[in-house]
Amino acid sequence: MSRILIVEDEAIIRSALRRLLERHDHEVSEAGSLGDAESLDPRTFDLIISDLRLPDASGTTLIDIAAPAPVLIMTSYASMRSAVDALKQGAVDYIAKPFDHDELLDTVDKTLQQYAPSTTPTPPSSHEESPDMVGDCAAMQAVYSRIRKTAPADVTVLIQGESGTGKELVARAIHQQSQRSRAPLICVNCAAIPETLIESELFGHEKGAFTGANAARTGLVEAADGGTLFLDEIGELPMDAQARLLRVLQEGEIRKIGSIETRHVDVRLIAATHRDLHALSRNGEFRLDLYYRLNVMQIDLPPLRDREDDILKITDVLLASACRRHGRTGLKLSRTARRELRDYPWPGNVRELENALERGVILAEGNLIHPDDLGLRPVTIQRGAPTPGPASPPRQSFHHAETIPNDDELSLEDYFQHFVLEHQDQMSETELAQKLGISRKCLWERRQRLGIPRKRNTRNRSAS
Numbered sequence: 001m002s003r004i005l006i007v008e009d010e011a012i013i014r015s016a017l018r019r020l021l022e023r024h025d026h027e028v029s030e031a032g033s034l035g036d037a038e039s040l041d042p043r044t045f046d047l048i049i050s051d052l053r054l055p056d057a058s059g060t061t062l063i064d065i066a067a068p069a070p071v072l073i074m075t076s077y078a079s080m081r082s083a084v085d086a087l088k089q090g091a092v093d094y095i096a097k098p099f100d101h102d103e104l105l106d107t108v109d110k111t112l113q114q115y116a117p118s119t120t121p122t123p124p125s126s127h128e129e130s131p132d133m134v135g136d137c138a139a140m141q142a143v144y145s146r147i148r149k150t151a152p153a154d155v156t157v158l159i160q161g162e163s164g165t166g167k168e169l170v171a172r173a174i175h176q177q178s179q180r181s182r183a184p185l186i187c188v189n190c191a192a193i194p195e196t197l198i199e200s201e202l203f204g205h206e207k208g209a210f211t212g213a214n215a216a217r218t219g220l221v222e223a224a225d226g227g228t229l230f231l232d233e234i235g236e237l238p239m240d241a242q243a244r245l246l247r248v249l250q251e252g253e254i255r256k257i258g259s260i261e262t263r264h265v266d267v268r269l270i271a272a273t274h275r276d277l278h279a280l281s282r283n284g285e286f287r288l289d290l291y292y293r294l295n296v297m298q299i300d301l302p303p304l305r306d307r308e309d310d311i312l313k314i315t316d317v318l319l320a321s322a323c324r325r326h327g328r329t330g331l332k333l334s335r336t337a338r339r340e341l342r343d344y345p346w347p348g349n350v351r352e353l354e355n356a357l358e359r360g361v362i363l364a365e366g367n368l369i370h371p372d373d374l375g376l377r378p379v380t381i382q383r384g385a386p387t388p389g390p391a392s393p394p395r396q397s398f399h400h401a402e403t404i405p406n407d408d409e410l411s412l413e414d415y416f417q418h419f420v421l422e423h424q425d426q427m428s429e430t431e432l433a434q435k436l437g438i439s440r441k442c443l444w445e446r447r448q449r450l451g452i453p454r455k456r457n458t459r460n461r462s463a464s
Contacts, residue, residue: 002112003027007037007050007059008074013097017049020101021108034061042066047112049074049095052086063090070115072107074099087184087223102325114176133169134317135310139302143170146299151177156249158294159272161301163448164349167272170299171230180268183227186220191236191444194430199241200257209258221254221265228268234294235275235286236444242287245269249293269294274448304346304353311342311353318354319369322361331361334368344376348449420452 004026008014011032018028029045031037034057042048048066050059052075063071073086073094086094092111095104133140150157151174159167168187175185193201200210204219221229231237237245248254249269253262271294280286304311315333323331333341337360346352356376360369420432420443427435433443446452 002046005045156296164351165301175228186224187230191233204256206258234271235273304349
C-alpha cells in the first residue's frame with residue numbers, strides 16, 4: 001500500500017481526492033499548507049500531490065523539501081506556462097483542475113511505479129520492459145528488442161507507424177529505460193498546435209516579441225532540459241520551426257523568439273510520424289538535413305491488422321479497463337463478437353479497437369457484448385490508392401470530392417470531407433477549423449481518421 005500526502009488548502013478538493021485514492025488502496029494523509037506538510041515529514045511518503053499555489057508558499061517548494069519523494073503538481077490554471085515551470089523545477093508531472101479521475105489515477109500509478117524503491121534486478125521480460133504495451137507477436141518482440149537496445153544509448157530516435165499504433169507508448173518506454181528516467185518527459189503533438197504558435201511553444205519567447213507576448217515564456221524544449229522531448233507527428237512541423245529544431249540537435253542551443261541570447265540545453269529527442277519523411281524531403285516539405293539528424297535509430301511499429309495473434313490479447317486488457325471505468329463487472333464478449341474483432345482490419349489500429357470496446361461496454365444490455373454493440377462499420381480500401389508514407393489508407397479513399405450525395409443525404413463525415421477538400425487550398429488549418437466550429441486538433445484527428453491528406457503550406461519551402 002502506497003503512502004500519499006495531499007497538500008491542498010481547499011478542504012473540499014482535498015477530501016474528495018483523499019476518498020478517490022483510498023478507494024484504490026492508497027494510504028492518504030492531508031495537509032492544508034506547506035507548514036502542515038513539513039510537520040508530517042514529506043520525505044517519508046511515496047508520493048506528494050500538491051496544489052501549485054498554497055497559502056504560505058508555492059507547491060514547487062516541496063520538490064526540494066520532500067526529496068527523494070516525487071512531487072505531482074495540481075494547478076487550477078491549466079496553463080502550459082505554469083506546468084512547464086513546475087516540471088523545470090523538478091516536479092514529475094502536473095494535473096489540471098478540475099481533474100479527470102481516471103487520468104489522475106493513471107498518473108499516480110505510473111509515478112509510483114517509476115519511483116518505487118529499487119530492488120534486486122531480475123532479467124526483464126518483454127512485458128516488464130514495456131508494461132503499457134501488450135503483445136507477443138514477432139513484430140512486437142522486435143520492437144521490444146529495439147527499445148531495450150536503444151534506450152540507454154541516448155541517441156535520437158524516429159518512431160514510424162500508422163496513427164493509433166502506440167507511438168507515444170514506445171517513446172515513454174524508451175524514456176523510462178534510459179538514464180534520463182528521473183528527468184522530465186515532455187510530449188508535444190506538433191499537429192495540435194497552430195503554426196503561428198508552435199515556435200513560441202517549443203522555443204519560448206521574450207516579453208514583447210510579438211503582439212500578445214505580455215510576458216516572457218519558457219519553451220517546451222528548455223522544459224525538457226536534462227530529459228526527453230517527444231515530438232509526435234513531426235512531419236507537420238513548419239519549415240521555420242524545423243530550422244530551429246535542427247540547431248538544437250546540432251549545437252544543443254536554443255534562442256527564444258525576440259532574444260539575441262542563446263541557451264545551452266541537454267535534450268534527448270524522440271520523434272514520431274505516420275508519414276514518409278524522406279519522401280517529404282524530396283518534395284521540399286521537410287528538411288533533408290533534419291531527417292538525417294532524426295533518423296539515427298528507427299523503430300517501426302506494426303499496424304494492428306498485422307498482429308493477428310495479439311488482437312484478442314489487447315482486446316482483453318482494454319475490455320477489462322473499460323469495464324472498470326464504467327462499473328460493468330462480469331461483462332464479456334460473445335464468441336461472434338470476438339471473431340469479428342479478430343477478423344476486422346482495424347484501419348484506426350489500437351485506438352479504434354479501444355473505442356469499439358468502449359461503445360460495447362456502454363451499449364451492452366446483458367452480460368455479453370454482441371457485434372451490434374461494437375458499432376464496427378464495413379471497411380473498403382481502394383486498391384492502388386496512394387498512401388501517406390508507410391501508413392496504409394484508412395477506411396476509404398477520398399479522391400473524388402465531386403461525387404458526393406445531395407446535401408440532404410450528407411452525413412457529418414461526408415460534409416466534413418467535402419468542406420475540407422473544397423476549401424483547404426484557400427484556407428489555413430486554423431481557418432478551416434474555425435469555419436467547421438472545431439479545434440485545430442480535432443480537425444487534424446478527423447483528417448487522420450478519414451484519410452484526408454493535408455495540403456502543405458508552400459510559403460516556407462525556400463527556407464534554408
